[in-house]
Amino acid sequence: MVSEQQPSAIEGAKVLMVGAGGIGCELLKTLALSGFRDIHIIDMDTIEVSNLNRQFLFRQSHVGQSKAKVARDAVLKFRPDISITSYHANVKDPDFNVDFFKQFNVVMNGLDNLDARRHVNRLCLAAVVPLIESGTTGFLGQVTVHIKGKTECYECQNKPAPKTYPVCTITSTPSKFVHCVVWAKDLLFAKLFGPKNQENDLNVRSSDSSSSSEQVEDVFEHKNGEEIEQYARKIFDHVFGYNIELALSNEDTWKSRGRPRPIYCKDVMPTEHVHQNGNQGRGSAAGDMASVSAMTTLGLKNPQDLWSLKENAAVFLEALKLFLSKREKEIGNLSFDKDDQLAVELVTAAANIRATSFGIPLHSLFETKGIAGNIVHAVATTNAVIAGLIVIEAIKVLENDVKNYRMTFCLEHSSNKMLLMPVEPFEANKSCYVCSETPLTLEINTHRSKLRDLVDKIVKAKLGMSSPLIMQESTLLYEVGDDLDEGEVANYAANLEKVLSELPSPVRGGTILTVEDLQQELKCSINIKHREEFDEEKEPDGMVLSGWTQAQAAEKNSKVSADNGASTSGASQAASTVPEDEDDDDDLQIILPPVPGKKRKLSDVTATSGVPSAAKEPKIKRKAEEINGDKDIVMLDDGNIVKKGEA
Amino acid sequence: MDGEELTEQETALYDRQIRVWGADAQRRLSKSHILVSGLKGSVIEFCKNIVLAGVGSVTLNDDRLVTEGLLSANFLVPSDPNAYTGKSLAELCSDSLKDFNPMVRVSVQRGELSNFDVDFFHKFDAVVISSCSLSTKKSINEKCRKSLKRIAFYTVDCRDSCGEIFVDLQDYIYTKKKEDETIECHIVYPTLEEAISAPWKSLPRKVSKLYLALRVIEKFEELEGRSRGETSAADLPEVQKLRKELCDTQSHAESQIPDALLERLLKGRTEFPPVCAIIGGILGQEVIKAISGKGDPLKNFFFFDATDGKGIIEDIGNPKPK
Incomplete structure (x- = not known):
């Protein structure tokens, strides 16, 4: 495969890039230099300062503008004679339907989130267009090829779910700093500034005493005429003092753990109004979100510094006061945003004060921001390497050079002398509900669960469908869309609130539901099994989906046991999830190193097609051994690099 | 750690990479000086990477006048021929590179590389050589070795869809993390001649x-x-x-x-841009490691061939242990 030998396949190709971020900028440049002449690029994001260290097509002056458009303009400057079409839009928009995808010879992803990746995977499968998928984190990266009927699809293997923590770890027994960050962000911040009527039964308090909820509401309510300073101190004492005292009263909890220390405002900041600076700032230009900062008012400069308890307390009080005085209008509608300086300050201070109570080491604002915002580590060099590898695969795909398709892993430490490790693509998973027609099974209490539970917890959360349609035989139970008439809308809304067995066309054990997403052109069947009881800790959704997905999840549960109890992000337990919101400008990485004996190579598939499956078994290769003797496999777990075999 | 703290502007711009290699490494990078000679595709890629990473300065050396052939894998030079008449390749590239990161000083050094003496190379922390004869490479490697301070020396060569990187870090001490502990490592490199x-x-x-x-x-x-x-x-x-x-x-x-x-x-006289991106990326990473003194450096050859897709490290030419 040499550049000059087959210019025609490249020149005649029409290609789609999804994502104009870290990988996208590099990819667009390399495609243009390599002779691609018709490139379409979709990205919904606008440019931010923290992009500029690696997204080299963007400049300071472009901050706030469309990534797709600026990238296009920048590349046309050195290759003006090619065609680049930019779309400042979400790839999940209905305009980008199967017909849209069909016009391309190959689709290349440089995306930052699982949701969009799954969506593009489905559209590529439906349109029968080859997909090249990629991702990077720090020095690690990978490129994979997905072609319907030839290799596995992007969803044939399970992707690591966002890390979750048992609720009680967050509310009562934190042992790591991340627990304190989750508490500060998902509980405290949400309680202070989020919607008042949150469907969230987790109080900031650590005790579960049933009478407490009203009292908590009282504490958090900022009454008319109440001094801001006084309110801030009251909140401080309540969450860092009173709540800890309450938790301490439950002796059983502390038999095997260190007892936390309640922290009261007066002990840390003895005199009131230590800083009057909050008031001084009041006259200055308000409104600019970025300019409101507790660090600035308190004269704290370096975000990498560790703050003392006193400094954390000062930041907490100051940030809280600034929210109430400068950003009052937003209160009630705020959710945590890693680019909101004041929010990061408040969460950092709160997490550190809580960490102090529990004897957990403190962290800087810089570090806390990374944890709270789930910021993906990113460097330009890895993105450049990965983009080069994507183009090499794209050219092979255009030449239909099937036997040379590779997925490639970019490693931090060489493995068997290899820094870039190519592996033959895996065969499709025969029981993948996305690219095969294998039915799924859902165990559910059909007398108690409502259709809404099924839509939210299974169809949307697990199957990743965004505009689903649910049918039982020929009866439509649920559907979304702009073209529904009023009667249908009302009908479906009513259905959502009904328990399954009481639907117009009842859903019971033995029923087969058809679930379909018209945009993704994905359709699957779900066999319903009625089950009376579910384990609240282990099956918090109150339903269990099985098929290929659950098989692995169950395996995991049994290994991880107790600590992973509340591992699903069902609404009732939602507080325990670490950031589900992935960073919006980086390249989320999901490295899936080869697992021994799990998958077949593409060559085995082609060699044995038509042979009964039993006969194929001996051909299964132990991939990991073959590639690297099982040493030094690099794998990614929530942004943490885990090196196996190096211990 | 030596030196002053990063500015607010630097912390904001380099946020994502500081999360990878830390603030100390970023400070060292911002004080480093890099010499680059022979501005072919892979070296252009390398320049982009280290300018984005925020080194202190980059000095470009390539007096060739720009022709279309020289630009086949170059994304720094606008396609308008009127813009590049009479200017050397280094001058044109420097204009664009400055734009990538205003915090990095990019300058041009005219002249024939082999004529520069030891004192000239002494100004740099890393020297990257491409597009020149083997004898020039060897003589520069020797000059870098004669300098009193350690200068990281690299050569790059891309032909067809293949690439080679050579690294000489002389006597090199660095730190790496192993199981939450920071350990110090020491390795000795052979010269290009020996290798x-x-x-x-x-x-x-x-x-x-x-x-x-x-x-x-x-x-x-x-x-x-x-x-x-x-x-x-x-x-x-x-x-x-x-x-x-x-x-x-x-x-x-x-x-x-x-x-x-x-x-x-x-x-294969035309460069293959995907390979340039890969070689330039790996090289950029190695120079960043060598300057920051963090992470296992490559010793001492890296090879990539797009036909098999393998990126391989070879350790060649070590003197026999005494």
Whole structure:
């Protein structure tokens, strides 16, 4: 495969890039230099300062503008004679339907989130267009090829779910700093500034005493005429003092753990109004979100510094006061945003004060921001390497050079002398509900669960469908869309609130539901099994989906046991999830190193097609051994690099 | 840690990479000076990477006037020929590179690389050489070695869809993290001369074919008095002869240097941009490691061939342990 030998396949190709971020900028440049002449690029994001260290097509002056458009303009400057079409839009928009995808010879992803990746995977499968998928984190990266009927699809293997923590770890027994960050962000911040009527039964308090909820509401309510300073101190004492005292009263909890220390405002900041600076700032230009900062008012400069308890307390009080005085209008509608300086300050201070109570080491604002915002580590060099590898695969795909398709892993430490490790693509998973027609099974209490539970917890959360349609035989139970008439809308809304067995066309054990997403052109069947009881800790959704997905999840549960109890992000337990919101400008990485004996190579598939499956078994290769003797496999777990075999 | 703190502006701009290599490494980077000579595709990629990473300064050396052929894998120079008449490649590239990161000083050093003396190289922390003869590479490597401070030395060569990086960090001490502990490591590099004149018998088993093929072609260019890369498929018979001679004297199997590979390397004069991106990316990473003193550096060759997709590290030419 040499550049000059087959210019025609490249020149005649029409290609789609999804994502104009870290990988996208590099990819667009390399495609243009390599002779691609018709490139379409979709990205919904606008440019931010923290992009500029690696997204080299963007400049300071472009901050706030469309990534797709600026990238296009920048590349046309050195290759003006090619065609680049930019779309400042979400790839999940209905305009980008199967017909849209069909016009391309190959689709290349440089995306930052699982949701969009799954969506593009489905559209590529439906349109029968080859997909090249990629991702990077720090020095690690990978490129994979997905072609319907030839290799596995992007969803044939399970992707690591966002890390979750048992609720009680967050509310009562934190042992790591991340627990304190989750508490500060998902509980405290949400309680202070989020919607008042949150469907969230987790109080900031650590005790579960049933009478407490009203009292908590009282504490958090900022009454008319109440001094801001006084309110801030009251909140401080309540969450860092009173709540800890309450938790301490439950002796059983502390038999095997260190007892936390309640922290009261007066002990840390003895005199009131230590800083009057909050008031001084009041006259200055308000409104600019970025300019409101507790660090600035308190004269704290370096975000990498560790703050003392006193400094954390000062930041907490100051940030809280600034929210109430400068950003009052937003209160009630705020959710945590890693680019909101004041929010990061408040969460950092709160997490550190809580960490102090529990004897957990403190962290800087810089570090806390990374944890709270789930910021993906990113460097330009890895993105450049990965983009080069994507183009090499794209050219092979255009030449239909099937036997040379590779997925490639970019490693931090060489493995068997290899820094870039190519592996033959895996065969499709025969029981993948996305690219095969294998039915799924859902165990559910059909007398108690409502259709809404099924839509939210299974169809949307697990199957990743965004505009689903649910049918039982020929009866439509649920559907979304702009073209529904009023009667249908009302009908479906009513259905959502009904328990399954009481639907117009009842859903019971033995029923087969058809679930379909018209945009993704994905359709699957779900066999319903009625089950009376579910384990609240282990099956918090109150339903269990099985098929290929659950098989692995169950395996995991049994290994991880107790600590992973509340591992699903069902609404009732939602507080325990670490950031589900992935960073919006980086390249989320999901490295899936080869697992021994799990998958077949593409060559085995082609060699044995038509042979009964039993006969194929001996051909299964132990991939990991073959590639690297099982040493030094690099794998990614929530942004943490885990090196196996190096211990 | 030595030196002043990063500014607010630096912390904001470099946020994502500081999360990878830390603030100390970023501070060291911002004080480092890099010399780059021979602005071909892979080196252009490298320049982009280190300017984005925030080194202190980059000095470009390439007096060639711009022609279309020189720009096949260059994204720094606008396509308008009026914009580049009369300017050297280094001058044109420097204009664009400055734009990538205003915090990095980018300048041009005119002149023939082989004429610069030890004092000149002494100003730099890392020197990257490409597009020049083997003898020039060797002489610069020696000059870098003579300097009182340690200068990281690299050569890059891309032919067809293959690339080679050579690294000489001399006597190198660095730190790395192992199981939450920071440990200090010490490695000793051979010079370029030592690395390419290693007896083939002593080479690692299954050494990259590219290593051998590139040595044959380098030797061919040297004997014929050709400039680097000034070859074509028509040279194959002569190169095959040379291969036989070398293999005979080194008692090595000729089959380890296949005709097809030699032919590709001889005729592939156009750069293959994806390989430039890969080689420039790996090289950028290595220079960042060497300057920051963090992480295992590559020792001492890296090879990439797009036909098999493998990126391989070879450790060649170490002096025998005493």
